Amino acid sequence: MEQSLSHLRLLEAESIHILREVSSEFERPVMLYSVGKDSSVMLRLAQKAFYPAPIPFPLLYVDTGFKFREMIPFRDEAAHVAGAQVLEWPNEAAIAVETNPIALDTKRYCAFLKTKASLEALRHFNFDAAFDGARRDEEKSRATERINSFRDGAGQWDPKNQRPELWNIYNARVHSGESIRAFPLSSWTELDVWHYIHEERIPVVDLYFAKERLMYVRGEVLVPAERDFIALPGERPQRVLSRLRSLGCSPCTGAIRSSAATIPEIVAELVVFRSSERAHRVIEHDQEGSMELKEREGYL
């Protein structure tokens, strides 16, 4: 009896099927590319899905104005290597009113910056399908998300009225103005993502690896000292050996103290110290079930 196919090969085959299916059935697909590790895996899967042809859709990068500086050169290099076009969507409205996540509470910040900007971008470019690197294991409410998730004309998700999704047959029909979010990494776990990055030698941004970084220490939470950050009176950043587990915009992505400087060390850390990555994103602590609220409003 021959060796059965490994779970990573099976997950890869499923993801490639989704990428090919959605890109073939929709007129104007796009990939939401955030520079994070999930985006990096999704980009590699897109290369694989269409090889030796180029990726048949652009990447959309929504700039909230608060992302880490080093993400931009990484993004441009990754897109260049993959032969993909990057569309940048500056959140001018947010920047214009000098929205500051520390001044507003995080819920309003994310609702304002992310929801508004990404929906505006999708509408501006008239995209009818957007690939999103979110996984079902990230948060409880995402477990009910379909692979092809229908969004109404306002970009909203209705968790009580989802289309049944059978076999690997995706209903790709939408009316004008409606769209879908497609999640090629739905069945992957955080561990699968890191393991795949390791096996496939996929470059990821340096922020994931432990290094001495300037941080504001607020109890258990580390807040990276980046530009535009408004410190509390008397607050000074400290050098902390740390890394990021997920990349949001810099103020609402909490870093963790860690010495994991290689992918195997990150995997080891993950296995031994199980903590859901987004717990360090400040947003989810605002209100239990808040991710579902955001999702209904079109955040995802």
Added chain:
Amino acid sequence: MSTSATDLFSIDEFLLQERRKDLLRISTAGNVDDGKSTLIGRLLYDTQSFSEDQLLAVLGKGTVASRETDFALLTDGLRAEREQGVTIDVAYRSFATARRKFVLADTPGHEQYTRNMATCASTADASILLIDASRGALRQSRCHAYIASLLRVQHVLIAVNKMDLVNYNEAVFRAVEHDFSQWLDRIAEDTGNPVQTRFLPLCALKGENLIHRSRQMPWYSGPSLLEALEQLPSAECGEKGPFRFPVQRVLRPDAAFRGFAGQIASGRVRPGDAVTVLPSGYSACVERIVTFDGDLTEARAPLSVTLVLDRPLDVGRGNLFAAEETGAVATQRLQATLMWMDRRPLECNRRYLLKHASHTVQALVPALEYRVDVDTLAHVPAATLEMNDIGVATLQLLRPIAADVYSANRVTGSFILIDPESNSTAAAGMMRLLHPETAANDESGNAGKVSAEERAVRWGHRGGVLELTGPEIALDLIERDLFCGGLITQRNDRDNAFFRQNPLLLAELTNRQAEAGLLALVVQFDDSEWVKMRIGGVEERCLADKSKDIILALHRLLILGGNLFDGPVADSPYSASCEL
């Protein structure tokens, strides 16, 4: 967090072990209150699939004894579920053991969400079915067993839960096992798909026989639920059939390369293998199996690859590559089991979109054979299928698809029906009988002049002339209803200047529309309080402000006077009277 984490175990060894893991997809189902959410929560908790912070958010919030974690709360993600206290939608969760990764689709047990069971079962290699030991198998459990068999879930593990409520009594367990086995035999007889089953006694709440074997039930010598899950055969061994490859996309980066991208549905392929391209029926050999990581010498289901053929053929999305002489056929007429999933019931002869593998075609349901009463497995005559109904129907497709029967192949034997107006997924279908094409390259198998019957199959109805008089708003309502019902209509306004000058022109024109299979509408507006409708010499009249009555009368009229759907074709010519 420090280096100590990495010292605890060998990373290399761990990664090697990770690499060897396979993936099994499982679904769960049971009646409300059979303890399913608790079982899943416990399974995930005990395999350390929850993070510390997820646990923290739930600890102490439960409804069970104060010191115990409420495992059901961990399972039920959505707010709405928490508010109702029942799981409302399909949820997918991952967990892993040292040997295997699992993706678990959690099926709601609530009656009104029966369609979700089918959704979960469609991708599952195995299913966990819960039965409350103190109550025996209730309707939902029996229904789920039927759906699991219908959708060809290979293995069903029957968890007889809440054994603590019956004092871990063997006799109770054996009685449930005996009763339910009889039901499973009857199901297999009906569906023709026997499933491999195993009964396990357990108590999810206390973790008895869930991960570890229970000491409370020394009379039971079988594995725990998790052990049983680990022992099931690998998923892809299930789809051993002959090679099938639905083409998803043609890749043409330059003039020199032409590859066909898709996911292997079953079997395996090597360079040099001969394949038949369906529905055209042409043959070719596979020259290369191309991937980003280099060419392969062999590929098997369910890998996603790109195939290059040895000769230029007209191949596109929706075509199927099949190993030669292995039973896949191009078909336009088939019989299938339908599971209805939409609030709008099945309408015979209405047009739907049928999506099969990577192909979407228009389809009609000319005949519904029967509905299955899931409680008794009786086949009952039915005029329609409503949400959550299961029935067997004949389908007529407007273009051929290349398919297998579902019992031979889960990928090429399944389809969904989409409502072309709302775009909702109306039904899931499993093919039972395929009527092969008569001529390989002729879509219909017919030749020469197009007959009225062929037109009727294409449009879903016969032609006719429907005369309407009344207020404009009421006539618009009628046209809209006909259009939404899928009828092909052509509106002709009697007040049009040309028609007023020459009433014969109107009669001639509408006759031709009717001959072409269209429903010609001859409309005349007035301010009367009545709406008059006439077709084939039969007339109906209703008060113009009773829209419901108008629609009912319209439907009655189309059947009685229009002869639009059934019976022999009228041989008398269509005619629009010059006056109504």
